[in-house]
Amino acid sequence: MIKSLRLLTLIALISSPSYLFANFDFNANCLNAYKSIFELKLGNAKAYVATEKKLRPNNAIIPLLENYIDYFTLITSESKADFDKLKGNKSTRLDKISDDDKDSPYYLYAQAEINLQWALIRGRYGEYFNAAMEIRRANNQLQENAKKFPNFHLNLKGLGLINAVIGNLPDGGLKSALSTLGLKGNLQNGLNMLEKLTENLPKSSYEPFYEEVVFYYAYVLTDVAHSPLAYAKTMKYTERIADTSLLKSYLQSYVCIKNGHTDEAISILNKKPAGGVYQSFPYLEYLEGVARLNKLDLTASNNFNRFLQANRGVNYIKDANLHLAWVSLLNGDKNSYSSYISKAINSGFSYNEKDKQAQNEASAPAPPAELLKARLLFDGGYLSRASQILSDKKTADFESDKDKTEFNYRMGRINDDLGKDDLALTSYQAAINQGKNLKYYFAANAALQMGKVYEKKGNKAKAKEAFNTAISMKNHEYENSIESQAKAGLRRIGN
Incomplete structure (x- = not known):
């Protein structure tokens, strides 16, 4: 038909x-x-x-x-x-x-x-x-x-x-x-x-x-x-595209990963059309690696290594090596972690935001395993598992200002997506207070997300205040992107 x-x-x-x-x-x-x-x-x-x-x-x-x-x-x-x-x-x-x-x-x-x-x-x-x-x-x-x-x-x-x-x-x-x-x-x-x-x-x-x-x-x-x-x-608009389209597999899996539908992304990538008739697309290996690591599947290293072997391009080399370093960290392999961190710093290029951020993270101290696991699980859409990882933790359990700020930021994001607005707002404010003078993105993004929560609740005054707080923070990671989103938030609420 x-x-x-x-x-x-x-x-x-x-x-x-x-x-x-x-x-x-x-x-x-x-x-x-x-x-x-x-x-x-x-x-x-x-x-x-x-x-x-x-x-x-x-x-x-x-x-x-x-x-x-x-x-x-x-x-x-x-x-x-x-x-x-x-x-x-x-x-x-x-x-x-x-x-x-x-x-x-x-x-x-x-x-x-x-x-x-x-x-x-x-x-x-x-x-x-x-x-x-x-x-x-x-x-x-x-x-x-x-x-x-x-x-x-x-x-x-x-x-x-x-x-x-x-x-x-x-x-x-x-x-x-x-x-x-x-x-x-x-x-x-x-x-x-x-x-x-x-x-x-x-x-x-x-x-x-x-x-x-x-x-x-x-x-x-x-x-x-x-x-x-x-x-x-x-997903609605790609449904009518033929399954013989590798572009369809890319679009669906990419959007699934960006929106926490990890298992669906992996299923799509495993069913993607293959054969010599299709253009080589190593990035899809990178995508599957991201998806697998977001559910703490450490076989993700196979995907990242296949990406690095097949890749002829300049992008995602740093980020793939950072992900391999995280696999090593979660495996408790300190020597391998150090090796991949060195590659993340010294290999590849910094054209895109992912690689710029990978360079920054590789240059920073190693994250505590609990924070890394919670971060990955949150990105993968596994909110209950992420919450459970941090359920018995408190700010004082972490030593550095960076880790204290990240803990509060992660708790804010998890509770936000679980619909626990009041808990999320408390954690976001703690992240802002702890990290507003640090170079990391946690405090600024906490302010941005706080603005979105207040916007959703219909509190325009508080939303405006939070968006402006995000804009006021300077010299941190993702500064341009966070500021752009905060300005878009102000436009949405009519300010």
Whole structure:
């Protein structure tokens, strides 16, 4: 039944005037390439594109598809060498498109997509000014296209993503570059655009673009908006994506892990499609390692080691070694712990927040085993087990200010998620009092979470006070991210 529907959709697309504009021909061959890209069958996609080049060498959809292939090659490989090699393709592709049919809705859309894809990749490697310029170009192109072709639904995809990301960027880096260019976004507007598109695409002739929209919507919900609805919405909208899609396995497992659905994440990763037809994606081993360690399954070391052996990229090397150090710590192996801590400090790079934080944690004293276990179990969604680990502990049982602060912070987070608001607020306040002058994130994040509790309770005055407390703390870990979330909280309560 599903295959029949897809065939009918495909026929409708091919026969629909909106898909055939001079040399912007999103025909069956191109749709097969596009579908393969979003299942992470990049070899198949390349073969379809090669066939299209022979049949219709002037089809201006070809450079867009080639850019998609580069984009997902870089997402899955995380390779800086690949990035440096492939980024030169951008200008050639834009040149091919810019000479084509200006009366097609794909003319500006395809250029905007290429600009936006490279902006998202550049941001991973600190090329913030170039990324900001590309986002501005993409935004201008999509705005103009929306005026010219108001019924071309795909405009909302890029505009929604740009609005959401710009609307909730932490200070510094890309936000500073975008501010210089006068670009501002609105997170809620972006979320509304993406949700509207996600709901409407399956009922329209643009249904084949559904998986891409869900990919970006899930990213925004989870990593940009930090939405409590991220898990439910991602699982709902990915349900109709074929199980042959490795991207579906990635999206679902990532969002499950970020939202404490650990057993479900492991099950999804164990059932993921496999074979030579799929793009190598070592990050999925890293994800499974995180999931397993979050339930204190120390066989997680196998996943982290497989990730490090297969990885050609620059990200998560420090963090994987830190996780291996934690496995050693929980095994009581001090020599192995020291070895992995050294690797976490001296190996890899610090492009992303995970690796920056891993470097910080590796440079700090080893955490007490009880705090580490409680932290991991909390992250895994095992709240009762986490609570039990710390049930007979009190602040005085820990020696350093760091550990005292973390104990109160962990108790706050656990009780918060268990719905014990008053206990959570008491622990959060203790963490703030103990750690407000430390470089660790516990006190600032305690203030942020305290603000969310008061916001949920409808106490706007207390919520405002807590959010402002979070913003006032400086020179600590995750400062930009925590401050950005606190400012978003103030906007939500109307301050």
